[in-house]
Amino acid sequence: MYRLTTRTRAGTATAIAVLVLVIAGMALPAFASRGVIQDLFFILTMLTLAQIWNLLAGYGGLVSVGQQAFVGIGAYAMFAGVILLGWNPVWAIPLGGLAALLLAIPTAYFAFRLQGAYFAIGTWVIAEVTRLLVAQWKTLGGGTGTSLPREATSNILGTDLIRALFSVREAAARDILAYWLALVLVVAVTGGIYWLLRSRLGLALSAVRDNVEAARSVGVDAGRIKWAVFLIAAAATGLTGALIFMQTARISPDAAFAVTDWTAYVIFIVVIGGIGTIEGPILGVLVFFVLRSALADYGSWYLMTLGLIAIAVMLFAPKGLWGLISARSGLHLFPVRRKLVGLKIEGGI
């Protein structure tokens, strides 16, 4: 019998390693300093955003330069939930995902009218419009922004337990909670994307990316798939944005809708690591963090270097660092390619 499978030995090893890593990660706050936890929070949230953008651009062919719209609207919705509705910040995070999902509907409606490269700038315009509109929202601080009220930050769900568990101060407890949530989110998002790519939708997605006409001719509805991917990505980005700004507890339109932080960095992570693979963003975020730490004292030289590295990677290794590694070793930690297993096929193809 023939059977289609995506299973490889490396894939199974990865599954075990991921499980061990997640358990270790959960236990880490017991040993690690607050600084380490904050760094890890940064890495995990950037990785989440990178995986999502990779889904859009690397797998869906949707090169969005406007993801900051969803980070920002998610963060602002979370703040609105806390400040205007009096919700606990943790419960307000899903509100961020919902707001981003709602924003994604008109965004997709406009941006999908634009083809290829113009889609990219179209998403950017919409992010700008959203930023300018949010800056008009005076109850949330207008153009200067606002902070989460003291009584909300001191009562975040679960922080009492964390304080008791690790005997840390309130601010550190908030960091640990945010870190745990980020860990859950990154596993959920990466796992979700992995599952998506292995599902029928994933097959359809790669068919659409490779050739829209051909995909349509075998009954794949390209339009609907693009909509689905775009909305899913927006909602997940909104959740991430809400979580990021729950941790900082301070928001402004310029910070929440920053194209550099939420799109440029993310694109560089994906490009350097390797676009169109799940391993790429993971490798990319590590490289990004190391570079950031090493060049932290050099201000704008750092960003300039990052831009130039991205150009060099696109020129000389368009599949990124992971592409180089997997080409040499044939390694696929997250196998999504289907293989025919069973009897040998006689005569070749």
Place this chain on the structure above:
Amino acid sequence: MIWLDTLVQGILLGGLYALFAAGLSLVFGIMRLVNLAHGDLIVFAAYLVLMGVTLLGLSPWIAALVAMPLMFGLGWLLQTVVLNRVLGKDILPPLLVTFGLSVALQNGLLEAFSADSRRIPAGSLEGASLDLGLVTVGVMPLLTFASAIVVIVALNGLFYHTALGRAFRATSDDAVTAGLMGIEPKRIFAMATGIAMVVVTIAALYLGMRSNFDPSIGPARLIYAFEAVIIGGLGSLWGTLAGGVIIGVAQTFGAAVNPEWQILAGHIAFLVVMLLKPRGLFPRAVD
């Protein structure tokens, strides 16, 4: 009368946006490449002109004339060394490369010139105005608009009445067959980007003389340029001027109602046109 005044200011502002957009439109028309660093290249050219004025003591006009061949060379090199290598069926590599260039340029400028606002001194032209009876218009905005028209006439002339323009159109239609005519598409692309950078220098001159600039303002200029191109319809330079005028008028009217709404009004005008006419007002090109 205040509304007429606002309208005229808006139309003239549209000339500046058309200048931003003309180079973008040219490059897209010939090689289907969207240069995300276009706005940053305008800012870069503005610093180049500024250096000519402050370091060499040239007048802004002469400084721009000196900057033009330099920018042409830069565009030619950029296309030859970088962009030609990533052009292809997949739009992702050129987009990501120009995005990387945008970030690198912005931060390079920041390091070289700091975040301080600068301005190209325009001497007596600054603040000079003409009384046209019904309205009074600034000489500088008027010059900008006139330059936009000259640039568009010149580009159209180049495109439709010269051998180079013929090669541009042929390469844009079918690069493989153009090769059979002895035309090297990559060389044509390099010429096109070089010419776009000359237009960018003209845009930069007016950008720098009319208002303050700093290294961070490039992306916003890219967006205005992009909106003007899309509103006008891809491939039509006169359409691009019309698009620039629409953005300009929307912005001045927005600002007249509430200064905070200036930029927003321009973007909203763009979105409205997109809703009503998805292919722009004067579509020419198929894609």
Place this chain on the structure above:
Amino acid sequence: MLLQTHGLTANYGQFRALFGVDIAVAAGECVAIIGANGAGKSTLMRAITGVIRNEPAMVLHRGEPIGALSSAEVMKRGIAMVPEGRRLFPSLSVEENLLIGGQVRKAPGPWNLEAIYELFPILRERRRNPGTALSGGQQQMVAIGRALMSNPELLLCDEISLGLAPVVIRDIYAALPKIRAGGAAIVVVEQDIGKALAVADRVYCMMEGRVTLTAKAADVSRQQIHTAYFGEAA
């Protein structure tokens, strides 16, 4: 030899389309390359003109290796092509389509705008029209005229009769002797054996990426061609 291929191979990805093709064209000669659909004739043309690049020594022009040159460089050496499907530039008028053919390489010779209009008078009437607004036959005339504008030493004509009515084909083939009289060698790639043999001095027949017959057009028998064309005895 004006043009020679030497063990020319060509691949489309994994798929090999040419297996060591040797042909030769002398100055002023007219050579026909015939073969069924998919025999590799058009691929051969694409490989000669640099649309597909090869090892340098696989294609020789006057003894110099040109196999790795770009199509623009090949064209500048005086090898012009009338591509399959005509491929006129839609943004250019008829006259501009002609002009662009002689824009980069303009060797001295009999061909210029006036001479092309004399060869195909209908084009003079249509010179302001967009190239793609013409009938198929007229478009083919533009494509031939465009290639002639550079006064090439060698004119490659890829399937110039494809999709055209017999009376139109006759007009177009009537132009070939005049082109030869102007001094250019001609290679016609054809599926129509009769047409090809009528104009050619020599004929190559191709099948499945290989040359299966090389002969003088005057001497070749129906039987030989049939075997070379279809790969079996009739």
